[in-house]
Each structure stands twice: as C-alpha cells, then as structure tokens.
Amino acid sequence: xxxxxxxxxxxxxxxxAGVPSLGVITPSTNLSESEEEFYDVIVVGAxxxxxxxxxxxxxxxxxxLLLEGRDRIGGRSxxxxxxxxxxxxxxxxxHWGQSNTWREIVRYQMMNxxxxxxxxxxxxxxxxxxxxxxxxxxxxxxxxxxxIAALNKFTNIDxxxxxxxxxxxxxxxxxxxxxxxxxxxxxxxxxxIALSLSPQERAAVESFxxxxxxxxxxxxxxxxxxxxxxxxxxxxxxxxxxxxxxKFKGGQSSFAIKFFQEALATKRLxxxxxxxxxxxxxxxxxxxxxxRDGRRYHAARLISxxxxxxxxxxxxxxxxxxxxxxxIATGHVNQCVKVHAEVSNKDLRSWTGVAYPHNELMYAIGDxxxxxxxxxxxxxxxxxxxxxxxxxxxxxxxxxxxMFVQQKxxxxxxxxxxxxxxxxxxxxxxxxxxxxxxxxKHLDDMRERHGNVLFANSDxxxxxxxxxxxxxxxxxxxxxxxxxELTKLREVHSSS
Amino acid sequence: xxxxxxxxxxxxxxxxAGVPSLGVITPSTNLSESEEEFYDVIVVGAxxxxxxxxxxxxxxxxxxLLLEGRDRIGGRSxxxxxxxxxxxxxxxxxHWGQSNTWREIVRYQMMNxxxxxxxxxxxxxxxxxxxxxxxxxxxxxxxxxxxIAALNKFTNIDxxxxxxxxxxxxxxxxxxxxxxxxxxxxxxxxxxIALSLSPQERAAVESFxxxxxxxxxxxxxxxxxxxxxxxxxxxxxxxxxxxxxxKFKGGQSSFAIKFFQEALATKRLxxxxxxxxxxxxxxxxxxxxxxRDGRRYHAARLISxxxxxxxxxxxxxxxxxxxxxxxIATGHVNQCVKVHAEVSNKDLRSWTGVAYPHNELMYAIGDxxxxxxxxxxxxxxxxxxxxxxxxxxxxxxxxxxxMFVQQKxxxxxxxxxxxxxxxxxxxxxxxxxxxxxxxxKHLDDMRERHGNVLFANSDxxxxxxxxxxxxxxxxxxxxxxxxxELTKLREVHSSS
Numbered sequence: 001x002x003x004x005x006x007x008x009x010x011x012x013x014x015x016x017a018g019v020p021s022l023g024v025i026t027p028s029t030n031l032s033e034s035e036e037e038f039y040d041v042i043v044v045g046a047x048x049x050x051x052x053x054x055x056x057x058x059x060x061x062x063x064x065l066l067l068e069g070r071d072r073i074g075g076r077s078x079x080x081x082x083x084x085x086x087x088x089x090x091x092x093x094x095h096w097g098q099s100n101t102w103r104e105i106v107r108y109q110m111m112n113x114x115x116x117x118x119x120x121x122x123x124x125x126x127x128x129x130x131x132x133x134x135x136x137x138x139x140x141x142x143x144x145x146x147x148i149a150a151l152n153k154f155t156n157i158d159x160x161x162x163x164x165x166x167x168x169x170x171x172x173x174x175x176x177x178x179x180x181x182x183x184x185x186x187x188x189x190x191x192x193i194a195l196s197l198s199p200q201e202r203a204a205v206e207s208f209x210x211x212x213x214x215x216x217x218x219x220x221x222x223x224x225x226x227x228x229x230x231x232x233x234x235x236x237x238x239x240x241x242x243x244x245x246x247k248f249k250g251g252q253s254s255f256a257i258k259f260f261q262e263a264l265a266t267k268r269l270x271x272x273x274x275x276x277x278x279x280x281x282x283x284x285x286x287x288x289x290x291x292r293d294g295r296r297y298h299a300a301r302l303i304s305x306x307x308x309x310x311x312x313x314x315x316x317x318x319x320x321x322x323x324x325x326x327x328i329a330t331g332h333v334n335q336c337v338k339v340h341a342e343v344s345n346k347d348l349r350s351w352t353g354v355a356y357p358h359n360e361l362m363y364a365i366g367d368x369x370x371x372x373x374x375x376x377x378x379x380x381x382x383x384x385x386x387x388x389x390x391x392x393x394x395x396x397x398x399x400x401x402x403m404f405v406q407q408k409x410x411x412x413x414x415x416x417x418x419x420x421x422x423x424x425x426x427x428x429x430x431x432x433x434x435x436x437x438x439x440x441k442h443l444d445d446m447r448e449r450h451g452n453v454l455f456a457n458s459d460x461x462x463x464x465x466x467x468x469x470x471x472x473x474x475x476x477x478x479x480x481x482x483x484x485e486l487t488k489l490r491e492v493h494s495s496s
Numbered sequence: 497x498x499x500x501x502x503x504x505x506x507x508x509x510x511x512x513a514g515v516p517s518l519g520v521i522t523p524s525t526n527l528s529e530s531e532e533e534f535y536d537v538i539v540v541g542a543x544x545x546x547x548x549x550x551x552x553x554x555x556x557x558x559x560x561l562l563l564e565g566r567d568r569i570g571g572r573s574x575x576x577x578x579x580x581x582x583x584x585x586x587x588x589x590x591h592w593g594q595s596n597t598w599r600e601i602v603r604y605q606m607m608n609x610x611x612x613x614x615x616x617x618x619x620x621x622x623x624x625x626x627x628x629x630x631x632x633x634x635x636x637x638x639x640x641x642x643x644i645a646a647l648n649k650f651t652n653i654d655x656x657x658x659x660x661x662x663x664x665x666x667x668x669x670x671x672x673x674x675x676x677x678x679x680x681x682x683x684x685x686x687x688x689i690a691l692s693l694s695p696q697e698r699a700a701v702e703s704f705x706x707x708x709x710x711x712x713x714x715x716x717x718x719x720x721x722x723x724x725x726x727x728x729x730x731x732x733x734x735x736x737x738x739x740x741x742x743k744f745k746g747g748q749s750s751f752a753i754k755f756f757q758e759a760l761a762t763k764r765l766x767x768x769x770x771x772x773x774x775x776x777x778x779x780x781x782x783x784x785x786x787x788r789d790g791r792r793y794h795a796a797r798l799i800s801x802x803x804x805x806x807x808x809x810x811x812x813x814x815x816x817x818x819x820x821x822x823x824i825a826t827g828h829v830n831q832c833v834k835v836h837a838e839v840s841n842k843d844l845r846s847w848t849g850v851a852y853p854h855n856e857l858m859y860a861i862g863d864x865x866x867x868x869x870x871x872x873x874x875x876x877x878x879x880x881x882x883x884x885x886x887x888x889x890x891x892x893x894x895x896x897x898x899m900f901v902q903q904k905x906x907x908x909x910x911x912x913x914x915x916x917x918x919x920x921x922x923x924x925x926x927x928x929x930x931x932x933x934x935x936x937k938h939l940d941d942m943r944e945r946h947g948n949v950l951f952a953n954s955d956x957x958x959x960x961x962x963x964x965x966x967x968x969x970x971x972x973x974x975x976x977x978x979x980x981e982l983t984k985l986r987e988v989h990s991s992s
Contacts (some may be wrong), residue, residue: 024636026866060555061556061557061977079757095710096593096595096665096727096959097592097593097603097668097729098595099592099593099595099596099597099599100597100599100602101595102594102666102959103595103599103969103972105667106595106958106959106969106972106973107973107976109973111664111667111958112664112667112670114664123609167612167740168607168608168610169592170592170598170602170607171608176607179806190718219690231592233593233729233731233733233734233737234733235733237729237730237731238729246664265980265983266983268660303978339895375699384548394610461601462607463592463598463602463607473599473602474605475597476602477602477603477605480603483555484761487761487762
C-alpha cells in the first residue's frame, strides 16, 4: 500500500508524492460508526512510542484506542519497500546496546533479520572528504583514524572523554556540573579546541556532529551530543557500531508492524488512522479527545505520544503548565534532510563521503545493493544548508552528485527516495535534538503528566532520546504507569 | 528474613549458615491446602528467568503457579543485606548495554539506584599483581594498559579483535567458522600466543579469563569468552564497564523483588517456595508436576526455568530427547567461588589485585565501604584451585590475605560473607560457562521445547548468556510463546 508520505523520483516517472510502505494500515479503522465506547486509555500517535504503549496496555488487559493522523504506523521511523528493497525514510539503525529496541528485537526473534549497512569489499573502497572545493580520498582505516583523533579532541572535556562528566547516560545530569555544559553549543566547543584541529579534522568532526543534530553548530547542544557519545561507550567505534551499522533486512516497518499486530491480536485494540487530534480535554473524571473532523472519544487516561514540535497544534483543556508550554514553543532543532539515491555505479557500494560545509547534503555512505544490482547511497543534510528536496529535484540531484568530486566516481542517479520531515505536519522536524540550555531547563517539564494525560515520546526519553529505543522506553513507561494506576483504582472501586 | 542459603563468619560469631535477604518470601506460599486449581502455566524456578516468565504471564492475563525449591527468589543472583549493606551472593553488576536487564531497570525507574563498585580516591590506590611469590604493584592506569595489551593479543584472532568472527553477538555462529573456534580452549589460545606474552600479561589475561569462566583454562571455551568480549564491544574498557562496574545500591534482591511484587499484584500468581520439583509429566493434554514431597499441580503449559546443571535431578515423562539429555549430562563448567571480606583497612577501598595461579582466590577489588566505615573486598576463585569456603574458614581467610603481599596492606578481616554455589543443590555451579565444543553441539538442544514443556534459562540465552540479562531474555521469550499459544488455542475453542 502507498502512504501519502514520502517522494520518489525516477528519470521515467519524474517526481511522485507517496511511497509504498508495509506500515500503511488498511482498513484505516476498525471502529464502527455507531459505536460509543469508553476506553481505558486512548493513545494519540502510532510511532514506536504510541505503538509500544498501545500494545503493552492491550496485552495487559486494557481497552485501548489508538489514534493517528497519518495513514501509517511508525511516526518518524518507517521504511518504503520499493521493488523488494527497503529505503529507510527516517530511523534506520539498531544495535544490541539500545536496550529497549533490542529487547523487542529478541522478543520478536528478529535478531537474525538485521544486516550491516557497510560493505567494504567493492571497487570504490574509500572515504572522500570534500571540504569546499578541495577534495581528497583516504582509506576507511584512515577515515577512522581521522574521526577518532577529531572526536577525541572534541569530547575530551574531563581528561576521560566524557566518562567523568556523563558517567551514567540514563541520568544525564548525574554530575551537577553537566547542567552548565548544556549551555555550551557545538560551535562554542569547536571554538575552544579550534587551534588543535587540522582542517580535515575540523570538517570531519563538524559534519559528524551535524549528522547527529540536523541543526547548525550554534543551535546544537554540546551536552546532548556528549550524551549520544556516552551511550555509544565514549568511542568513535561505538558510535559507528550503534548509530549507523545494523539495519533490518526488511526495513523498519517490518519491525513496527509486529507491535501493531500483537496489539491487534488481543482484540482489545481499537484504532483509527487519518485521525489527527485537535483537542484534549481532561475533566478530572475522564479524558475527551476531539479529532480534526469533530469525532469525540472518551477514556480514563490519555497517552499523548506526539512529538514535541507538533504538540503546539493541539489545544489542551485545562491548559498545559507554563514549563511544558515554553518547551513546546521552543521546540527542538533537528531539520535533517535524508535523501536516498539509487545509482547504477556498482563499485560505489564501499564508498563513504563528506562534502562540507558548502554542500546541501554533507554526509553519505554506500548503504546497500538494490535487487537491480545498483548501489544505494544514503545522504544526510540539515539546517546547515537546508533544502526541501522536492522543490527542485535538479538541485537535489546536484547535491547528491556534489558528494563526489572524483570524475570517475560521478554517480548515475536512477532513483531518489526521500521524505520532507520539515514540512511534515505531524513531525515538523526529524528526531529530537536540543539547542543549548534546553534540556537543563525543560527535560522535566516535557516528562511531566497533566492530570489524566501522560506525555510519552522519544523526544524526552532518558536514555536513547531521539532514537527508536527512546520511543519504546517512553511507551513502556507510560503503559506501565497507566495499567498500575487503573488496576489500583478498580481495586478501590470493587472493595468499596 | 534469613535464607537458608549463604554463610557469614565474624570473629565474634564464627561461621553461621544462612544470611538475611530481601529475596526471602514469607509466607512461603499463598496456596491453600484444599485448593485444586488448573493453571495456564506452571513456572519452575524463581530466578530472574522464572520471575520474568511468571510476571509476564500473570500481567498478560494468564493464571500462573510459580514453584521454587529455595526459600527465596533470585536463583543464582541475590544479595544479603547485612546491617544495611548489600553483599552480592551471586550476580552483581548491570549495565545499559545489557538490553533486557536495563529495560527492566528503566521500567521500574531504578536507573538512579545504581552506583559504581570502583572508587579510586582512597589511600591504597593501586593494582597488585602477585604471580606466585612475586608481587608487584602498579597504578590503575598501568593495570588498564597491561590488560588491554594482554587481552588484545588474546582476542585478536581475525585482525579485528573478534569483530569479524563474532560480528553479531546474538547470533554467535553467524560466521560459520566460529563453530570450529568453539573447539578451542582458553589454554589452546594461550599456548598459541604464549611467546608474545610477558609473564605479567599472561597472568593478567589468564586470571581475567578464569574470572569469567570459573573453570580451568583447559575447560574454558575460547569462543564463549569471545562471545562475552563481543557483547562488551570488543574492548577491555567495555568489559570493565559492562561486567564489573555498576551495581544496585540496595543489592540485586531489591531489583528481583520488583518482578515478584508486580506479578503478585495481578492476583493471578500462585506460588510455593520450599517446593523442589521431582517429576514433570506431559500427557499431551496437560502437564503434571510433582514436588519432592508428593504434591501435584496441573497446567496447560510448563516453563522449566531450572539451570542446566540441576535438570538431571528432575525426571521427565516422556523422557527428554537425546540431545538435551546429553547436554544435561555434560553440564557447564563454572564453579566460581565468590567471597566477600569486610576489612577494617579503610584505604583498601581503591585497591584491586590478582594472586595467580598459586592462590585459591585469584581476582579481587575494593567493592564498597560498609556503614561501619570498613572496606568491602570481593574476591573470586574457581576451579583453578577450588575450595569450599565453609570447610576451613582459616584457609579461606588466608586465601583473602594472600591477595595482599605488601605487609602494610594486610587486611584485617572483620567479616566474611559467601555462598557455596558448587554445593548448592539448586545450582550445582555458578553462572553458565561452557567447555570447548559444548555450545556448537548443544545450544539448540538446550533451547528446544519438549511438548508442552518449555525450557528457559540464562544458561542458553542467545545474548548475555550466563547473566541476569540472559535470564530475562529467556523468561521473556517463553512467556510470549506460551501466551500467544494459549490465546490461539482459546480462539479455536471458542469458535468451534
């Protein structure tokens, strides 16, 4: 089935909106028109967080309604399967160091359904670092050495590469001083170590940090980057392993659908896609949610699993507290642009490259071989030189081509696949990344419940915030909280 | 409450059997004499695996009976809280790289209830390496450098420190060649690299490997050690982080009890401690379990969460298949001896040491400061020079004292705390570790179900086998399998 989300471009068909995905749910609802149910819990948002919350609640005996604005599950993590090959539209890589995600992968016995993005056995087996007009190539071992040197300088704030500052990544502010570090931007940190960096090291570390944040150096919290670094074991090798190596052979949506199917099998899951929510009203005795088209649903509790950047579109009654309102108004800064290019050059499979700071796409790797035998290159840009890829396809193709300076490696583009996360009304950006000072001020605000409404999202997870893992962490947390609470309530009622 | 398990020794009270633990359950059963219930599932064994299986099944709506031979939960992982300080009798450390464990820690919001074992801020801040009669001390940085050099030589079988041989730790035999490596013993591997090792490196790597296996070098599978190494990110720093750094402030039993309490709160958990199982009979229509004292219980499914080394004590009807029978007859080889010493020397808090191969205890670290201000040293021995610590307390004290060669650091022992895992009828050894060839032959056998009986244990987990994490992995797997299966059966019945 095709989702409304995403775009493809091919020489034959040109630009087309909508791409096929295993995550599209048909029929789009299992509610009957006449039904007037009272649910234990309504979950708003069917990304991994909402899916986890809905699944856990349903499996544990609660009557659940799942509402989603899109036509598909997965939120900011989904794949489009085109001619048998999955293009990851947002969210790709998983690792056994990501506890919540991996727990689910093992539970669904999918640990053999992952494969490596990298394959350094093909012809163009090198790293290309294009700084402005200056291009150079080096071996992947030299690439690693460059990044290790650069990132070690960048992260070594405490003589221990961050181990002393963030010893316990799930408690980011475990060391009180870390609060101050959140005020530091990536730009501040680069400025502080600039004299120690070679031009190549500087371009390598800057583009790597921006790959993580999707923002600009000035709008990237240094501490939030350090948090990723700590989760990855304080090493570049750990970052590569955990951030960009293992992906699902069948694509992210092959994983997400398991959650939905399990929930559905309980027969306690009602759902409605294409159902954006307008208003959430908590009377104290129950919660009422109103969709954009005026339908109303009622439940004892509501789990809002919407991302930070879109929460402002929903009105809450009573209104949200000042801290949360301010966090929502500020939002996060990640405007990552992810573009897949299928190119006929088979040898590019082993290529990796950076084109920075001049190019609209700045970081790319050979990510797979399509059934047609073409190479799949995944390219990342962001706020540094932001584009809306569908607005000018020729410019987007140029941004891909510009990753390659060597004439002989010029890619012959046969397909582009992408989604515009910045213009997505249900995301307004990619994965969460915070600007300086934001988390120290607002992490607690974002996590706080509001009466019978609980807020869950990867955007304010404690561990792998911004990742699928953080989404599952959060969905797990609130489902547990709601179930425990409703069980107690029922005991009180049945004993009174 | 005191458990029958464990021993303490103090100068005043001498040797005493039984230690207090939060994991002791009173009353020991919630069954009434008259009751004749039919359960959805009976879980045999209340270690982390059985606890997880029982909890998940109960929370997801099944009627569960949990049977346990001991007077306490936790199996091979439990703590004794003595005067407000937890001594870990078996199983101690946890890490966010252990996906199943950490998922539960976050779910129970216990991520701030962990603390570091190491504290390198006190007086005797060094590493002591005693090889035979030769003692030497070095800084902890030198200790790290020594271990890194030694372990890198030991693990570098593929030019990539094992990354190529075990790229995907949850699929240990992902690279077919790994099967052959399972035939190699740690001794074989040491022999192969012996010329490249200094005497200090050799003692350091051998004692570290034996710390992991609790066996002898000849009975330690090299591949199983490599599996640990791979899970730890292929580095010594990763091993230290994940294997021996973070522990619960309140002890392991403060974690295990959460599982039990959550299951109990569902009101679908029946349980009986002090109830060792004798016989498990599967009629095809139901499973009947008979306890040692002749009580019988019936269920649709049975989850055996007993360790490999004690499965031979239970008779199965129909008998188990040949592969499983052989695996049980072979067993695993870990006979770790773990002895806690509370010593009055405050400065020893920052000490770490090895006394190998001459001493009965070979590896020890300063693990904490007790409420009395004493230092808590945890010492490990194993099959290398195996002892039953309660048999000769003076010899056990000498084995502790012998860890320290420097006269000025001689510990003044005020308390010993330990459990004899080798003589424990419900364990017959410590955490799983395999002899050469065992896993390639028997991993699948151990995991296989037997009609309506499912076998779950950390001993045959795919990921963190031998760890609490592997226990939770396994409990999760079988509870999911049983629930899915029974739900389908009921649908068939209700529609027919």
